[in-house]
Amino acid sequence: MDDEPGSWIVDFYDFRRELICPVTDGNLSVYGDVHAWARRNGARQGTPFLLAPNGTADARINLFFRIGPVASRRPRTWRRYAFSLAVWLDFLDAYGRRWDEAVPEDFDAFKHWRMTDDRNAGRVRPTSFDADRSGLNTFYTWASQRYGVVNPVPTRSVELAPQEWGGQGPRRDPARPAGSPRRQVKWLLRTAFEQWRDVGLRGYGFDGRRPEGWRGFNEDRDAAFVDGLYGTGLRLAEWSSVLDIELPPQAEASRFPKAWLAAACIKGGREGREYRIPRSVLKAVASYQDPLEGSRAEAIERARRHRRYDRLPGLTLVVGHNRAGRSLYLLTDTGRTAVPLDVLGPEERLRLFRRTDNGLEPLALWLGNNGMPKQAHSWEKTFQRANERIRRQWATAHGAGLSSVGPAPYGPAFLRPALVHDPVSGLEPQG
Structure with missing residues (x-):
């Protein structure tokens, strides 16, 4: 607001x-x-x-x-x-x-x-x-x-000069900024992605060492989240909407177990679809969910101490789950009601809770520091902080002159091969 x-x-x-x-x-x-x-x-x-x-x-x-x-x-x-x-x-x-x-x-x-x-x-x-x-x-x-008001936004397409389009004959809306291509997807090798993750989110320097005093608050969550983005190919809004009960069981033997992406969480999607999760991603998520050492359990306990879940308006209580039928059983005014997971959008999923012996617990996989489900757009701040840390670490390791390259790029850096040298914005293609 x-x-x-x-x-x-x-x-x-x-x-x-x-x-x-x-x-x-x-x-x-x-x-x-x-x-x-x-x-x-x-x-x-x-x-x-x-x-x-x-x-x-x-x-x-x-x-x-x-x-x-x-x-x-x-x-x-x-x-x-x-x-x-x-x-x-x-x-x-x-x-x-x-x-x-x-x-x-x-x-x-x-x-x-x-x-x-x-x-x-x-x-x-x-x-x-x-x-x-x-x-x-x-x-x-x-x-x-x-x-009947006038549209002040120019929408007339103009033909580009031959030297601008290489003989392909494209047309461009003059209101579009010259530096704003329709699609800017860049490939990144696994090694470069892991360096971005380790330096930006896990506290390492470019020398492969972590400084003394590194706290690593929510390090397991953030690293597991970006590992999932990279490993599954899902959009930010899709991966951030996944519920814990939608993950494949850890006991599955496949190297790339199947999972289901709900229709209501897919951009423009009318039907759900299967996707694969690398086993390494499942292990990282399991560490984040560990009841003794994972930051997810700590966040839930923190929320319980402050009674945040008890005061949450519009909470929906989940009393059962049918994995084969991909549905949840919700407690409603009329009793136990089966609802397909495919119809539950990202906003509704933030309000899904189960009751355990220790108290209420969200079904949302990704939680904020306060134990509340983390909204998709809030990840942008996480990536901004990571990019800023990389900029500082690079300047420290390679000379103070690079500290003047400007503000850290917006969104995660792993969509481009050179973070500092090619500060291109954008978390996910918006087309």
Whole structure:
């Protein structure tokens, strides 16, 4: 949530939480069931809404996330579009322009400010701006059809000069930044990936030694997670949504045991699919899950001590699991109910808990320091910290001059072969 003074505020509907009525606001009960109102107006769990700096809402903007093609997207897409819209609206406010009055010249000024204006300390890379451009174009395409407003985002394709395309005849949208290719996938050998993991996440230096005093907090979790990304080929959002009961049993003899990826966790997926998990990844995950030495058990115990699970609103209790049928048995108002794993999306999975002899425990495999299920987007901070540590270690090992290469790249570095020399952003292809 962005609540800086004078800026647009982004928040998200959470129907599992009770509405708290501040004394100054009076009693919300006079307005009826506010959650029911929101549902009738098309809001769902996780639907974004934006508020202007003066606390008012433009219903036309918020309707964008409730009807039309965007309403069927995943919460991760809603989140990205919502924050892109907020940055754009803040920029227009500074210009004294309303969003429905914006013209292409405003977008050009926004592009300059976002990427190259030296007065903007928060400039972004081309790939980040391209995400803004895509979100704004989607919003204005919808708004122009519904409200007749002008789309200020240039969408006309122009043919590239022969020297730019090598005789292949491609066309490029002029609003796309020149440094933002549609697909930038780079291969990395296992040895280079392991060096990135060991230096960035496990505390080693480029000399293969760990400094004295290295604590290694959540080292087993972070290393197991990136090993899984590399070994399975799953997207970040897919691997981060896996439940512990969806992993193959450790006793399976195969070198690459099969696992099932639920349809609701696949980007644009309508059906689930099988994927393979290297046995080395399963061993790393098992170490992370170890009840005596793994950091997962420590995080769960920490949450129990602070009674975080007991206070969690909207918790869903799981009372059984059918591995062959790929379904869970949930405790609902009508009793024990079977629900296919394929229909449970990433957001729902964060609320799945089982009751054990020691107390409540999440089914989500990946947990944060506080014992709560770790959301997919929170891994970006983990990778940023790893990249920053690699930058510092490289500068220490090879000369202080390299410390001026700029901020650490955004997202994990193992998608590119040279972290320091080729700072390309992006965690996963977004196409």
